[in-house]
Amino acid sequence: MDDRFNRIDWHKTFPVHALTWPFPNPFHIEVGIARTDLLDDRISGNKWYKLKYNLKAALEQNAKGVASFGGAFSNHLHALAAAGNRLALPTVGFIRGELVEPFNPTLTDCSTWGMQLHPLTRKAYRERHDSAFQDRLMASFPGFVLLPEGGSNQLAVAGIADMVGVIESCKAAFDYIVLPVGSGGTLAGILGYYLGREDAPIIIGVSALKGVAGVLEETVLRLVGTEENFIDDLSMDDLLPEWWIEHDFHCGGFAKVSSELQELKARFECQTCVPLDNVYNSKVILAVKHLLECGKIPDRARLLILHTGGLQGVRNWSRPLS
Template sequence: MFDQASPSPLQSLQHPLLERHRLRLWIKRDDLLHPRISGNKWRKLKYVLRQALTEHAQGLLSFGGAWSNHLHALAAAGQALGLPTVGIVRGEPASAANPTLSDAAAWGMALRFVSRQDYRRRQDPDWLAALAAGHSGFYLIPEGGSTALALPGVAELWRELPAVDQVILPVASGGTLAGLLTARPAGTRITGYAVLKGAGWLARTVSALYPPATLDPGWQLRLEHHGGGYAKCPAQDRQRILELAAELSVPLEPVYSGKAILGLFRDIEAGRYPAGSRLLFVHTGGLQGARGGL
């Protein structure tokens, strides 16, 4: 199922703000890569799941919030591969009724809810060892699928992109940004819009996944457009995202790509992107997260 997919569409965007600032903007519609495993999740999981199959894993275990695109995609992949899946979910069991986790459960994922305090231990070796002992033979995948094996799948995106000055994307766990950095063309900068509050640690996470990023001047993180935190979006921002979706003729959600493209347009209005620049926005998928009034 993770053979090379057909390239996702590349769409040229028109908007008065772009004309006024003399910018060209394309959007890479990775939300259309797969009906269930969309966008960066398809690319990040490609080699991770191949490794799990090579190791004859008995199942897959990973982590996420109540609206996790990653857990949603992993549940779909597990069902397709015939592998049991377990999701360690930050939050309360009442969240199991939301559309994201309802899908995951319908596709066979066993949901285990933990407190925010316990969830912070998701990188603690002792806690992970206890999880592994309780799920013998399961392949453990980090939150968001952001592991070294995710990077080559993301890097393949460059094969489908035209020459541009800036590639722009939403950033949560950092794996997609790190993967793009592994094959960044010398003439292209990368700007990531963090969708989490207080995400100053993201630069360290990206560098941990791809150590050369520490000395690479060709990328930056924008931390001011999180909208209050992960899966939070003020009513005013949500309304503006809906308007942008209509103006650009692109479906958006208020958790990842919608929040990032709103930040991009605010930065364009503030003059952060030089006139004449060729910009490309990567739609990382996750439209399922728009359900339920988020």
């Protein structure tokens, strides 16, 4: 094994703690939070676990580097660039749209950490899932491994299972886990971890995207549904814990921010001292606020919020929010 992998302390853990909920809580729900945002200031949150086995596999197969896709503010590319830099593994980022100079803080970091940035027109970017298109792109990067947008693949799902292992090792009791959903790998990893377990909590995803109801659930199931996950002739439905995705808290779409969200974020941060990003975790807090107030979570249940990081992205919001 290439010992570059161990240049990152992958065994690091993160705190799981109780949260004094700063909004109405008429049904006395106990709220806790798992702070994967505190793992690392560069390879933040769920990215730590989604990249872990992808980078291990790349090093094991002597890949020349790792390439992936993302927008100009991508947490995934930011974490990949940071990890590649620490592991001396070259990285390439295929960026949606033009590369506007001067670079924003995310792309400045990526470039400083040695990631080669290649803009793709929005039209070309739409082909990112097409294997012939990927082959054409990768012809310029022989020996590189290509990860999907958001890094969500089977190895990411396996890494996220390690994250749930850390949460379980904290012995915090919870009946629900709530987390943000983008490309679906994190939710799939959590569902995969609890597959077939009778003591599984109920898992609630909160979509950061608009207009993906049904499609996102299918994506998640596809990511969970590897053959080794099936036990005897039980179907996936028999094995999965109860789960669903909330689709009404995107505030107008991906990375859109409403004034309600801004106020909620400011109040939450001020009263809990837990920082939030605008794109994923603020929207989870908005969803949880609604769930607790409308009585969808039963009296005195214990609910754990998974903070997935993404705080690097906050620097990109110095412009007025619309």
